[in-house]
Amino acid sequence: MSQNGAGTLIKTKPRCERNRVLVTGGAGFVGSHLCDYLVARGDHVICLDNFFTGSKENIAHLIGKPNFEVIRHDVVEPILLEVDQIFHCACPASPIHYKYNPIKTAKTSFLGTMNMLGLAKRCKARFLITSTSEVYGDPLEHPQRETYWGNVNPIGERSCYDEGKRVAETLTMDYHREHNLQVRIVRIFNTYGPRMALDDGRVVSNFVAQALTNKPITVYGDGQQTRSFQYVSDLVKGLVTVMDGPEIGPFNVGNPGEFTMLELAKLVQEVVNPNATIEYRENTADDPKCRKPDITKIKTTLGWEPVVPLREGLERMVDDFKKRLGVE
Ligand code: NAD
Ligand code: UDP
Numbered sequence: 001m002s003q004n005g006a007g008t009l010i011k012t013k014p015r016c017e018r019n020r021v022l023v024t025g026g027a028g029f030v031g032s033h034l035c036d037y038l039v040a041r042g043d044h045v046i047c048l049d050n051f052f053t054g055s056k057e058n059i060a061h062l063i064g065k066p067n068f069e070v071i072r073h074d075v076v077e078p079i080l081l082e083v084d085q086i087f088h089c090a091c092p093a094s095p096i097h098y099k100y101n102p103i104k105t106a107k108t109s110f111l112g113t114m115n116m117l118g119l120a121k122r123c124k125a126r127f128l129i130t131s132t133s134e135v136y137g138d139p140l141e142h143p144q145r146e147t148y149w150g151n152v153n154p155i156g157e158r159s160c161y162d163e164g165k166r167v168a169e170t171l172t173m174d175y176h177r178e179h180n181l182q183v184r185i186v187r188i189f190n191t192y193g194p195r196m197a198l199d200d201g202r203v204v205s206n207f208v209a210q211a212l213t214n215k216p217i218t219v220y221g222d223g224q225q226t227r228s229f230q231y232v233s234d235l236v237k238g239l240v241t242v243m244d245g246p247e248i249g250p251f252n253v254g255n256p257g258e259f260t261m262l263e264l265a266k267l268v269q270e271v272v273n274p275n276a277t278i279e280y281r282e283n284t285a286d287d288p289k290c291r292k293p294d295i296t297k298i299k300t301t302l303g304w305e306p307v308v309p310l311r312e313g314l315e316r317m318v319d320d321f322k323k324r325l326g327v328e
Contacts, residue, residue: 018044018067022083022125024075024116025090027054029196030130030188030235034087035059037236039068046081050074053092058195075112076104083123085243088116089130091165095158095284096201102160109164110171117175120183128184128243129172133254133291134162135187143258143292146187146250156286169250176248184242189254189293192313193232194320204229207265208317211272212327221283223262226290230255231313234306241304254293255306264310271314 021038025031026047031054038045039062047059048071062068073079075090091108092098098105113129120127136144137152152162175181192204210217230253238253259267265278298304308316322328 018042019085020044020046020083022046022048022081022086022119024048024086024088024112025054027051027056027059027070028089028093029058029193030093030191030232031087031089032058032195033193033232033236034089034239035062035068037240039065043067045069046071046083048073048075048079049090053094053097053197053200055197075115076107078115078118081119081123083119083125086116086120086125086127087130087239087243088113088127091130091161093132094197094200094202095161096199098161099157102157105160106164109161109168113168113171117171117181121175121179121181126182126184126243127172127175128186128239129168130239131165131169131185131187131250132161133187133189133252133293134158134288135166135169136288136291137162138286138288139291142290143256143294144252145294146252146297153286157284158286183248184245185248185250186239186242187250187252187293188235189230189252189291190227191230191232191235191254192317194317196317198321198324203227203261203264204314204317205321207268208272208314208321209325211268211276212318212321212325214273214276216277216279217265217268218279218281219261219265220281221261221287223265223280224260225283225287226258226260226292227264228254228256228258228292229264229310229313230306231308231316234308238298238304238306241302242298245302247301251298251302252293252295253298253304254295255308255310256293256295257310258290258292259310267311268314271311272318
């Protein structure tokens with residue numbers, strides 16, 4: 001409460017010393033690194049997660065900090081909170097995980113995003129959606145710019161995720177247009193680093209774990225398909241830069257270095273275990289043949305670009321994987 005010039009008591013919003021930030025999916029790989037960054041910056045961070053693919057170990061070191069709290073909740077259900085910013089990361093991201101229960105993945109993408117947008121609208125919070133390079137599908141434009149509309153199979157095994165993220169972007173823009181909500185859209189390209197789930201089947205975690213445990217490195221298909229790999233600390237800085245910046249986006253956030261899966265396998269051999277062998281396996285359906293971000297937009301408008309090269313990033317994740325795999 002405060003007094004206006006006429007001596008009348010007027011109701012004012014209680015002052016919160018810290019920026020209150022909700023990170024959905026905060027116990028996951030990306031979300032937990034983002035929580036680390038925001039807690040260290042001094043924000044009041046609420047980590048919300050249903051622990052489908054996330055884990056308490058990822059955030060255990062933050063428990064007990066005065067500016068960090070955890071809520072077990074599924075974003076498919078609405079929730080009442082008071083926040084200033086929402087980083088919406090809740091969604092399984094690895095193909096094995098999102099194909100495990102595709103209908104739930106689609107519900108998380110649509111209903112989950114709608115609920116978090118509704119929360120942002122009620123709180124007048126700024127909302128950032130962690131979308132994906134998968135919205136470009138099996139791209140016919142290379143490298144991919146944000147202006148490209150994509151080449152996505154709407155009825156394939158990957159559609160629950162690809163189309164889910166596309167509709168999540170649509171909802172985000174419609175809340176902006178209809179309700180004047182402050183929104184940000186980030187399209188994340190393949191990201192790797194410590195805390196990736198050991199069993200998530202993504203290529204970097206698979207290759208590193210296989211090399212460390214003397215199992216063959218499994219290259220799918222002919223290994224000529226390409227991806228661009230970004231280290232997680234670069235992504236976290238990209239997310240915060242977009243959230244705090246003046247433009248909606250969408251912004252590609254990724255590392256433009258492009259590698260075939262065979263090149264990645266050979267690099268993992270060099271960095272992790274020169275004795276590891278390579279084995280070819282049948283590829284999965286609708287696997288995109290190439291992917292590489294054009295990051296001109298975020299570089300020129302917000303000054304962000306990645307700084308960690310792939311070799312260095314792989315070296316940085318080895319200790320964490322060794323510890324969790326129980327190998328020397
Ligand atoms: P992750 O699986 O490690 O994290 C996702 C988190 O969301 C987990 O903690 C999981 O338990 C939680 N979650 C899932 N469904 C939920 C629900 N219904 N309610 C509440 N919580 C739920 O994946 P990640 O790699 O950390 O990805 C985080 C976000 O970034 C995802 O939205 C993903 O689509 C996006 N993304 C990631 C990558 C990447 O390479 N890591 C690439 C593109 C986009
Ligand atoms: N891949 C592979 N071996 C593995 C796992 C994945 O060769 O053990 C390939 C997969 O076929 C794809 C690429 O690596 O071409 C990236 O797969 P990932 O699941 O990491 O991410 P995506 O970009 O497909 O979502």
